[in-house]
Amino acid sequence: MGRDGIYSMESLNGIYALVVDEEKDRRALISGILRYCGALVTPVETPSAALLVMELLKPDIVIVDFTRPEDGAIEFIRRVRALKPEDGGMVAAVAIGDDHEHMALARSRGYDAYVTKPLDPWEFCRVLTRLLTI
């Protein structure tokens, strides 16, 4: 049971999430949370690896480390948003960071949501569920 009551382990069933984070343990943690909530997850280390995945499969959501946005997260979303809709250009995108001042930057560059660390697993799944049901 989560702190805010029972939360469905199936809340992200049928959602394909692409997780982009260069830090191995963090990538595994985020992927683990999403899988626990039912998602199909592909974790990758770099934005360029994520773009390669997106040449084959269209994710429902991309989740990108935004700790140092200039290291690739901004360029990544620019390239994603430049794709045609049928190639994944409209995918939902979430930035994860630890600096509230980055929130406006992430939104202005094309991310749909900004989630701050440390992650609350249940709140994280709830944020994604809300974003995907808009």
Added chain:
Amino acid sequence: MAREPDVLKALVGVHVLIVDGDAAARALLESVLAYCGAFVTSSATARDGLAYFHRKPTDVVLADVTLPDAGAYQLVREIGARVPVLALATGEGDGPDRTLAAGFHGHLRKPVDPWELCRVVAGLARKA
């Protein structure tokens, strides 16, 4: 945003053979089909795929049409009468007109919606 919880068990009991020369692509496609309940095996070449199929026929074959030496077309010529073969194509060259005329039973263009992939494979398995 569409969510696709209905596809989760769409492929339970379905054996799919993936034939794709790219190891990363094989792993990604396998993860999608397995998520939807399929039992998945994969081969890197048309030759290996055919060898596997002749030992253990599968319910559906998914073949990348960019395999070297037109391997996917060779594959569909050899086993297309026995099993549905789904073409996985890029946006260039091998369009659905060409693949379907060559005997493929379905055609998907990269990048693929994973849930559409599961639905199409499930439809082909039901017809088999």
